[in-house]
Amino acid sequence: MIDARSGESIRRAEQPLLDEGQGDALMHRAARGLTRECEAQLRAGSGALGGTRAVVLVGPGNNGGDGLWAGAFLRRGGVAVVAVLTGSRAHEAGLEAFRRAGGVVTRLVEDAVRGHGPGAAGEQGGAARDAAGASPGNGAGSDGPATDGTGAATHGAGAGGHGSRRTGDRTATADSPAEAVAAAEPVDVAGAAELLWAADLVVDAVLGTGASGGLRGPVADLVREFEERRGRDARAGQRRPRVVACDIVSGVSADTGQSPGPVLTADATVTFGSAKTGHVVSPGEQATGALTVVSIGIEDLLGPAAVHRVEHRDVLEAWPRPTATDTKYSRGVLGVVAGAPSYPGAAIMCTQAAVNAGAGMVRFLGDAAARAMVLTRSPEVVCSDDQPWDVHVQAWLAGPGVVGDESQAARVQAVIEAAEPAVLDAGALDAAARSVADARLGPHKVLTPHAGELSQIFDWLHGFGLCEAGVERTEIEANPLHWAREAARLTGATVLLKGATTVIASPVASAPGHRAEYAAAAPSEPRPDREQGGGADPAASSSTAHREASPSTPDECLCLSVGGASAWLATAGSGDTLAGILGTVLAHVAEHLDALAGLGPWACGDGRWAAAAALGAGLHALASRAHGEGPVPPSVLAENVRAVLTRP
Ligand SMILES: NC(=O)C1=CN([C@@H]2O[C@H](COP(=O)(O)OP(=O)(O)OC[C@H]3O[C@@H](n4cnc5c(N)ncnc54)[C@H](OP(=O)(O)O)[C@@H]3O)[C@@H](O)[C@H]2O)[C@@H](O)CC1
């Protein structure tokens, strides 16, 4: 499990330590951690540090400070290091340490003509030549800053130190930093791109948790140029520098994962104290690379997580497995309403996945043709043409392949109104959104849209006056966490938003031990939750567990994310497979409120619906790579599900 937090949450945690004057110690621990990863990347490429070259892109704040200190440490280790300063300021102590270690300092200018000072034009190669020629150890070692017992530099500490950046801000003092930056050798975008390209390692220390918006100006141009070249050269099979990001990839929002401008996609990111939300949700996650969280001493002061990342090992550990006393009923019966004459395959794929995920029993409701096809593939499925209120199940799955078929659509509607928990997928999503006009759904109803389907849900909600405007698919893709939360808040349902990273948002306030960092405004007029207002006759079902759970309030949101799925999942039918898996785990947790407690206290009570959704998405992701990286047609995926769960 990775607990991810916002930048603001991290700042709150560090504040008491900054007040005690420990800012420099924090930065040094961060820089040491960053250095370790950089060294590992360099050694992986060259075997040794000597003779390797690194370029550090340095921003104006403390993220740049971390980068400069790491550059100094790398230099002392024998790496030729060039710093490219991207702002008009740079962290004072970091810059001094870097210089004293023998690092070469350049500053990025818009172009050579506009740049000033020596080397503004025609001398762009100067820094690179200096760096390449810098002898390891030159200016390093004894010339470095003194450190205290914790490894913190005493050099430069005191007034205006790291801890004062939000009050006095050493990076902004008028005397040395601005002058030091101005004195650095200018390098234009093309020259800097050459520097980067010639390096073995690029360290991205432009912006961290203090960023607002994406990269701007020359550094944005530089990153764009570098990424274009990386794309071209990757296709040509040429070498490329490794990229390590300091804290978070510059231009990715630590709080939301949004990346409004160009970003330098990292091979690895080293973050400090806690993962940030932007590491575990799209699109930020896709730029992050391998994530390392380095302890810097703020860990005991951290507040609650904004997003819990459910990892694959969590899925395998928490997946509900039968015990000797279990029966098929205690494990959970899943009712399925899926398929229509034009999409018969969906019924086959979701029932097959549910069976392979270990459902106690799968009951399929549909016409004779659909039943025959389901039975051909999965003879263990119990099939009938009953209506949902006629059968006794622990949970429902409704919607896959339900298009243009009135009798299946009527069953879908009955499932939406039923008291039991349900996965509402594909053809059930519009009907679920429409039903919100009458009553909120409750967190035991799990909506499973992709971005396009969520956009349609917002159209319905907008049509009912429940939100101010519709939301385009591209807006959702740019900030999926936000829109999943909004959808959960407005519908009252658990929302699983599909994509390269799956995010899950659930309007849960009652899960023990859970206090979400995120608090959205409550809707102006609270409307009744369907789970309280009734629906199906409770007597028709013994599945009352969800009704016993405390009703959720709309002002808190449990947020989870799941990654690691193969992009080969982007194929028609893999959503049907996911839906079947989700149904199986929902049917199990329906009457086992604490079944997923192993994930954390937040996964109990009402939190179990989101937890179950995360488990299902995690198993789906595991199945996508069960036999390596390659095509996984949904029928293979369903088989893989069973393989993943089978212990040798
Ligand atoms: N938390 C901890 O415990 C520890 C934190 N540590 C480190 O501190 C980092 C946070 O440092 P930070 O607060 O100085 O912010 P940071 O990200 O360097 O940038 C702020 C500067 O950038 C500027 N700027 C903003 N947006 C911009 C844009 N779009 N484009 C261009 N410029 C932009 C903005 O200037 P402004 O625009 O406001 O004039 C401001 O000067 C954190 O990520 C971690 O690496 C470690 O040392 C270990 C301990």
Ligand SMILES: Nc1ncnc2c1ncn2[C@@H]1O[C@H](COP(=O)(O)OP(=O)(O)O)[C@@H](O)[C@H]1O
């Ligand atoms: N690029 C990707 N990387 C990883 N997983 C993906 C990617 N694209 C789609 N997926 C996953 O594949 C599934 C596709 O679901 P969906 O779009 O509903 O497909 P369908 O409706 O055709 O069955 C989802 O679980 C989604 O998260």
